[in-house]
Amino acid sequence: MAPAQNFSTTRRACQQEQPIETYPVDLARKTTKHVLSRKTFLVDYYKYLNDNNEIVLYAHHNNLLKNDTLKVRADLKKLGAKLTYVRNNLYGVYLRSENEADPALHKNTLKNKKKNHPLEQLLNGPTAVITIPLCDPAGVALVMKVLKQAGEKLFLIGARIETGVYSAAQVEEFKTLPSKDELRGQLAGLLSVLGGAGLVRTLESAGTGLYLTLGQREKDLGGDDDASPLDN
16 A cells, blocks of 8 residues: 555655755764764754754644645745754754764764753654744744644744753743843843943843842842842
């Protein structure tokens, strides 16, 4: 009996994924598979995607026809996002060694073989990742609209947002949050009212030190004696 039409079409659609990025090749690398093999390339490519995107959404795809895939990719491209079908076993190899400089090295694969990564539980059945360069809740909201249009053919199952692992429900909450710049602006306005122009300038120029600065400001305002403005 011939295979079902939907299954074979989905498989062909998955095989259409051909990453166009190119990388320098170090032929001396001692990788599990040959350094020029497709498997080594994919482990390297998954590392590239995660290293260069602050948000990675994980989705289950089901019976996506070729035209469906093309439409989703086109819609996501307009938003600055990208859809990539992944091979679960190789993506798992990457995840277990994601903290290594070279996850594809054979020694790293052996060393981390028994590690359990929290995202591995999502790698069941046909899986795709949607990569978003910047951590922007509004951008995630737009991407989610594209997924909702695909219905049961492509739906969210989880995410990595910066260094955190999120469930699908948590992503729904995240997409409603203000952006980092909006948060900094709100906090700067609040602290400006409390007095402290120097602190406001610090917040505007050094977003990475935001939480440390706020912690010190809380102590300056009285610590346990006065209620922190962040607790209101």
